[in-house]
Amino acid sequence: MSSILEYEPKLVWKHFDEIRKIPRCSKHEEKIREYLLEFAKKQGLKAKTDKAGNVLIEKPASPGMENKPIVVLQGHMDMVCEKNKEVKHDFSKDPIKLKIEGDKLKADGTTLGAxxxxxxxxxxxxxEDKNLKHGPIEALFTVxxxxxxxxxxALEPGFLKGRVMLNLDSEDFGVITVGCAGxxxxxxTLPVKKHKVEGDMAFLVIRISGLKGGHSGVDIHEQRGNAIKLLSRILWKVKQKCSLLLLDVTGGDKHNAIPREATALVAVKKGDVEELxxxxxxEGKDILEEIKPIDPGFKAEVKKADSKNEALDKKSTEDLINLLYALPHGVLAMSFDIPGLVETSTNLAKVRVEGEKASIAMSSR
Structure with a gap:
C-alpha cells in the first residue's frame, strides 16, 4: 500500500492521518484540542473541556440501548516528540512524515506519535460511525x-458519568490488560568543578548515533542500545589510555524514550589524539558486533571541535564517566508468574552538564 488511507478500518486511518499533521507535544495540546472540539461540533455531539484542558465528547446510545452502562473510551492527546539530530523537523508546526516499510508504518526520523x-x-x-450499535459513550481525551x-x-469529580472505562493506550491487538506498571x-545531580584548560590540547566530539531508541516501557526488553550507556563505555575505555577531560556530555531527551544519540565534548593532549x-x-566495532542483530545502524564517530577555555577537572571527569558507566539500564527482573513479562526495568534517559553540576534522569518501572 502507498497510503495509510488505504488501510482498514478506513475511519481509523483517516483520523490518524489528520492527527499526525497536528502539533501535540506534551504540555502543548492546544491544536489537537481544537481539532477534537471541531470534530464534535461537525458530528453534532456534546463536548466540553475542564481546567486542565482535558476533552470529553459524548455520543448517545443507539435506539433501544439507552439503558446500557456508559462506556468511557480514554486516550491521551499528547505525544513524545523526539527526532534524530540531523533531521530538520519543528514539532511546533511540522506534520509527522510517514514511511511505509512492508507491513509497518513508521515515521521518517522522528517519533510517530501512534x-x-x-x-x-x-x-x-x-x-463518527453511524452503523455501530452501542450504549452511551463518553470519549475522554487527556493532556x-x-x-x-x-x-x-487533574480530573475532577463529576466530569465523567461513566464507571466502565477502556483505556486505548496499549501495544497488542486483541489483548485486554487489567493492570498497569507503577x-x-x-x-x-553530581556536583562538578571546572578549571582552565592549559597545555597543548586538542578538542574533539565523540558522537553515538544510528540507534533505534524506542519506548522505555514497550521496547526495554529488546536490549536496544542506549546511546548514553554506550558513550560512557567508550569514554571509560578512552580514559584508561588517554589523559582525558570532559567539557560536556549530552544524551537523551524524554524520560520514557531510550536515548538514540549522545555526544561528549572532550579535551586530550594532542599526542593522545590518535590513541583516542x-x-x-x-570499542565501536566491539559494540556493533554485540548489538548488530537489534541495532545495526550504530555509529561511533570522532570529529574535531573548536577550542574552549574551560573543562571539568580530572576528578569531576572521572566521577561523571564512572557514574554513567555504573548506572543500570534495561531489564532488572522478569515476572515469575507470567512468562515473558518484564517486572522491573529502568531507563537511563538523559544527561546534561549545566554550570557546576551534571544532571542525570532515570525512569524506572
Missing part, C-alpha cells in the same frame, strides 16, 4: 500523559 494517536483515532472513528499523567490526575522518575581515535574505533 502513542496515543492511534488510540485517539480509534475513539474518533467509533464516535500531558507522557510527562506525568497530568490530565488524568513507575518513578529519579534525577541524579583508535580506542573509539576499536
Amino acid at each position: 502513542d496515543d494517536g492511534i488510540g485517539v483515532a480509534i475513539a474518533l472513528a467509533i464516535l 500531558d500523559e507522557e510527562t506525568g499523567l497530568t490530565g488524568a490526575f 513507575g518513578g522518575d529519579t534525577i541524579i 581515535k583508535k580506542t573509539v574505533e576499536s
Whole structure:
C-alpha cells in the first residue's frame, strides 16, 4: 500500500492521518484540542473541556440501548516528540512524515506519535460511525500523559458519568490488560568543578548515533542500545589510555524514550589524539558486533571541535564517566508468574552538564 488511507478500518486511518499533521507535544495540546472540539461540533455531539484542558465528547446510545452502562473510551492527546539530530523537523508546526516499510508504518526520523494517536483515532472513528450499535459513550481525551499523567490526575469529580472505562493506550491487538506498571522518575545531580584548560590540547566530539531508541516501557526488553550507556563505555575505555577531560556530555531527551544519540565534548593532549581515535574505533566495532542483530545502524564517530577555555577537572571527569558507566539500564527482573513479562526495568534517559553540576534522569518501572 502507498497510503495509510488505504488501510482498514478506513475511519481509523483517516483520523490518524489528520492527527499526525497536528502539533501535540506534551504540555502543548492546544491544536489537537481544537481539532477534537471541531470534530464534535461537525458530528453534532456534546463536548466540553475542564481546567486542565482535558476533552470529553459524548455520543448517545443507539435506539433501544439507552439503558446500557456508559462506556468511557480514554486516550491521551499528547505525544513524545523526539527526532534524530540531523533531521530538520519543528514539532511546533511540522506534520509527522510517514514511511511505509512492508507491513509497518513508521515515521521518517522522528517519533510517530501512534502513542496515543492511534488510540485517539480509534475513539474518533467509533464516535463518527453511524452503523455501530452501542450504549452511551463518553470519549475522554487527556493532556500531558507522557510527562506525568497530568490530565488524568487533574480530573475532577463529576466530569465523567461513566464507571466502565477502556483505556486505548496499549501495544497488542486483541489483548485486554487489567493492570498497569507503577513507575518513578529519579534525577541524579553530581556536583562538578571546572578549571582552565592549559597545555597543548586538542578538542574533539565523540558522537553515538544510528540507534533505534524506542519506548522505555514497550521496547526495554529488546536490549536496544542506549546511546548514553554506550558513550560512557567508550569514554571509560578512552580514559584508561588517554589523559582525558570532559567539557560536556549530552544524551537523551524524554524520560520514557531510550536515548538514540549522545555526544561528549572532550579535551586530550594532542599526542593522545590518535590513541583516542583508535580506542573509539576499536570499542565501536566491539559494540556493533554485540548489538548488530537489534541495532545495526550504530555509529561511533570522532570529529574535531573548536577550542574552549574551560573543562571539568580530572576528578569531576572521572566521577561523571564512572557514574554513567555504573548506572543500570534495561531489564532488572522478569515476572515469575507470567512468562515473558518484564517486572522491573529502568531507563537511563538523559544527561546534561549545566554550570557546576551534571544532571542525570532515570525512569524506572
